[in-house]
Amino acid sequence: MSDIAERVKKIVIDHLGVDADKVVEGASFIDDLGADSLDTVELVMAFEEEFGVEIPDDAADSILTVGDAVKFIEKAQA
């Protein structure tokens, strides 16, 4: 796992209080990890803070899984 993926995973675990082994690349925040719509907004804000990137609303709407978040941040930082 890349450094970015590790950091994303840590944020998700901390924020949603889920088991680390559940936070896999394909895990959906809402369907698999029990997040509600407010959680997803908070996660996006936490990613922005951690990685110093801006995630516009339309991009945020397309970030549905852990893998989506990692991909977006990798691209934003490239």
Place this chain on the structure above:
Amino acid sequence: MFDLTGRKALVTGATGGLGEEIARMLHKQGATVGLHGTRVEKLEALAAELGDRVKIFPANLSDRAEVKALGEKAEAELEGVDILVNNAGITKDGLFVRMSDDDWDAVLEVNLTAVFRLTRELTHPMMRRRYGRIINITSVVGVTGNPGQTNYCASKAGMIGFSKSLAQEIATRNVTVNCVAPGFIDSAMTGKLNDKQKEAILGAIPMKRMGAGSDIASAVLYLASSEAGYVTGQTLHVNGGMAMI
């Protein structure tokens, strides 16, 4: 009951009559209190009088950057704001047909936009901590209207709608958002009224007296307490019965 020991509160407009009473009340119940105001000497005097568990935060709420900075500073220096009391407000009264853009803008900016911006700064950390009490001081006239105060009444009604919407968004995070709506209270704001105006007002109040600052502060204390944890999106009217709504 209503013990606030260990809680941190920020009160805006704490050098005004009502704000000062609210700050004193929360402090008396054990909270650490952040006093916001525009006049540094008055803030320092009140802080000195209250003694420990007090910090001052001078800021101009008409300046959007200062409002944001106020939120950041209060959150950092109080090490997490649990209770936010948006009390600061101004009036620029005048009949509607003669209401200037400046008087409209000034009132909306301080009474409503600053509430939005400051609350935005402090809500997220409250959500993260799964605890918060946001109390907005509106007014009976925000519900009933009052001639000569289209700007003020619009701002106060706006506050109520704002509070109800936010209350629904963040209820699951154990952050409550409520309003307290004072009627006529003995304060600098009503001190400007002449005897005839006062007489007319008292005629409309079943209790035949104006409220005291402590009447409002007590309502704020209730909503700020952990005991009020199941109350959100409400407006608590404290007006001696002048409007039963």
